[in-house]
Amino acid sequence: MEFKPTIVAFLCNWCSYTGADLAGTSRMKYKPNIRVIRVMCSGRVDPTFVYKSFREGADGVLICGCHPGDCHYQEGNYKCLRRFKLMKKYITQMGIEPERLHLEWISASEGKQFAELVDSMTERIKELGPSQVKQVAETLAI
Amino acid sequence: MKEETVQKPKLKLAVYWGAACGGCCVSVLDVHEKLLDVIAAADLVFWPIALDTKYKDVEAMPDKYIDVTLYNGAVRNSENEHIAKLLRKKSKVLVAYGSCAHLGGIPGLANFTTKEAIFKRVYETSESTVNPDKILPQTHFEVDEGILELPEFYNDVRSLNQVVDVDYYLPGCPPQSERLLEVFMLIATGATLPPPGSVVGASEKTQCDECKRVKTENKKVKRFYRPIDIKDDGVTCFLEQGVICMGPATRAGCGVRCIEGNAPCRGCYGPAEAVIDPGAKMLSAIATMIDSNDEKEIEKAVETIDDPAGTFYRFSLPASILRRALV
Ligand code: SF4
Numbered sequence: 001m002e003f004k005p006t007i008v009a010f011l012c013n014w015c016s017y018t019g020a021d022l023a024g025t026s027r028m029k030y031k032p033n034i035r036v037i038r039v040m041c042s043g044r045v046d047p048t049f050v051y052k053s054f055r056e057g058a059d060g061v062l063i064c065g066c067h068p069g070d071c072h073y074q075e076g077n078y079k080c081l082r083r084f085k086l087m088k089k090y091i092t093q094m095g096i097e098p099e100r101l102h103l104e105w106i107s108a109s110e111g112k113q114f115a116e117l118v119d120s121m122t123e124r125i126k127e128l129g130p131s132q133v134k135q136v137a138e139t140l141a142i
Numbered sequence: 143m144k145e146e147t148v149q150k151p152k153l154k155l156a157v158y159w160g161a162a163c164g165g166c167c168v169s170v171l172d173v174h175e176k177l178l179d180v181i182a183a184a185d186l187v188f189w190p191i192a193l194d195t196k197y198k199d200v201e202a203m204p205d206k207y208i209d210v211t212l213y214n215g216a217v218r219n220s221e222n223e224h225i226a227k228l229l230r231k232k233s234k235v236l237v238a239y240g241s242c243a244h245l246g247g248i249p250g251l252a253n254f255t256t257k258e259a260i261f262k263r264v265y266e267t268s269e270s271t272v273n274p275d276k277i278l279p280q281t282h283f284e285v286d287e288g289i290l291e292l293p294e295f296y297n298d299v300r301s302l303n304q305v306v307d308v309d310y311y312l313p314g315c316p317p318q319s320e321r322l323l324e325v326f327m328l329i330a331t332g333a334t335l336p337p338p339g340s341v342v343g344a345s346e347k348t349q350c351d352e353c354k355r356v357k358t359e360n361k362k363v364k365r366f367y368r369p370i371d372i373k374d375d376g377v378t379c380f381l382e383q384g385v386i387c388m389g390p391a392t393r394a395g396c397g398v399r400c401i402e403g404n405a406p407c408r409g410c411y412g413p414a415e416a417v418i419d420p421g422a423k424m425l426s427a428i429a430t431m432i433d434s435n436d437e438k439e440i441e442k443a444v445e446t447i448d449d450p451a452g453t454f455y456r457f458s459l460p461a462s463i464l465r466r467a468l469v
Pocket residue numbers: 349350351353354355357378379380381382387388389390401406407
C-alpha cells in the first residue's frame with residue numbers, strides 16, 4: 001500500500017495562515033497531506049505541540065511564521081527559530097530524523113511558495129517513510 | 143509519657159523498592175529519631191531493605207490490608223511489575239515515592255538505549271567482563287534440583303503510574319525526609335487528604351520562586367557552559383551565567399538544596415504544576431534566552447548545549463511525551 005504521510009502544520013495567523021488561504025482561494029493544487037492548525041504566532045508553538053504531534057502519529061511537523069522582522073508580535077518568530085534549532089537537536093537524540101521537523105517563513109502573499117513547500121515536504125517525508133514514534137510509545141514494555 | 147490511645151488501630155505501612163538505588167529507602171530511615179514516632183503510629187508490614195517479610199507473606203494478606211505503601215524505584219523488570227501490581231491490590235493508598243517511581247528517574251535514562259545493547263555492554267564488552275561463551279541471563283534454567291527463575295529484564299523502563307493506578311506522588315531524588323514525615327503525619331492523624339493523583343510533599347511553585355540567587359526578568363546569554371567550565375560567582379542566577387539550571391521547570395519543595403550548595407538544579411522534583419512534559423518546558427525557556435536573531439549564531443549557541451535530551455529529561459524520560467529514543 002502506498003504510504004500517505006500525515007504532516008501537522010502550525011501556521012501563524014498573520015502571515016502564514018493567510019498565505020495558505022491565498023493558495024486555497026487562488027485554487028492552487030497541493031498535496032492533501034497536511035493538517036493545518038492555526039496559531040496566533042509561530043512563537044506560540046510550544047515544543048509540547050510538536051512532541052504531541054509525533055506521539056499521536058504525525059510523520060512530519062511543519063511550522064510556518066512571518067519572515068524575520070515581520071512578526072506581528074515583534075520577535076515571536078525569532079523565539080520560534082531558537083526553539084526550532086534546539087528541538088531539532090533533541091529529536092535527533094530521540095532517534096527521530098531531523099528532516100521530519102521543518103520551519104519556513106511564509107508571508108501573506110506567498111500562496112505559491114506555500115503550495116510548493118507542502119509538496120516538497122510531503123515528498124521528503126515519503127522518502128523517509130512512516131514515523132515509528134506512535135507505535136513504539138504504545139507498545140512500550142510489552 | 144504519652145497516653146495510650148487504644149481506640150485508634152495502628153496504620154499498616156509498607157515500603158518497597160523496584161528499580162531503585164536504595165537511596166529512597168535510606169531517606170525513609172533518614173527521619174532519624176522520628177522513626178520512633180512513625181513506629182508508634184504504624185506497623186511496618188513489609189520493607190525488604192529492613193525486614194525479612196517474604197513475597198508470599200504479602201500474597202497471603204487480604205486485599206487492601208496495607209494502609210499506605212511507599213513504592214520507590216521504576217518498573218524495569220517483571221519482578222518490579224509483579225510486586226507493583228500485588229501491592230496495588232493489597233494497599234488502600236499507593237504512593238509513588240521518589241523520582242524513579244514518579245517519572246522513571248535515573249534508571250529511566252536506559253530508554254535512550256535497548257535491552258540488547260545493555261546486555262551486550264554488561265555481559266560482553268565491559269572491561270571487567272570475561273565471557274567468551276557470551277552467556278546471557280535467562281529467565282528459566284534447568285538444574286538437577288528443578289527450574290531456576292530470574293525476572294525478565296524489559297526493553298523499556300516505566301514509571302509506576304504507567305503500570306498501576308497511583309494515589310499520590312512524593313517527588314525527589316530522594317524525597318526530603320521532612321516532607322515524608324509531614325505527609326505521614328497527615329495520614330496518621332486522619333487529616334483530609336488531597337484528591338488522588340496529587341503531588342504531595344512539594345510545593346506548587348518552581349525552584350526559581352524560592353531561589354535566592356540574583357535574577358533578572360529577561361535572561362540573555364550568547365552561549366552555555368557546563369558547570370566545570372565556568373567559575374560560579376555564587377550570587378547570580380545560574381542560567382544568567384550560562385549554566386543550565388532546571389529551576390524554571392522544576393517543582394519546589396526540596397528547599398532549593400542543590401542551589402544552596404552552589405550546584406544548579408537538575409530537576410529531581412519533576413515538572414511544576416500543570417506541566418505535561420518537563421523537558422519541553424525547559425527547552426522553551428533555554429532557547430528563548432539565546433541572545434541572537436541570527437540563524438548561524440543561534441546554531442552556535444545550541445551547539446554549546448551538549449546533551450539536551452539527557453539534561454532536560456534526566457529524571458523524567460519514561461514519563462515524557464516521547465517516552466524513549468527510537469533505536
Ligand atoms: S534558574 Fe536556577 S539559579 Fe536561576 S533563579 Fe532559577 S533556580 Fe535559581
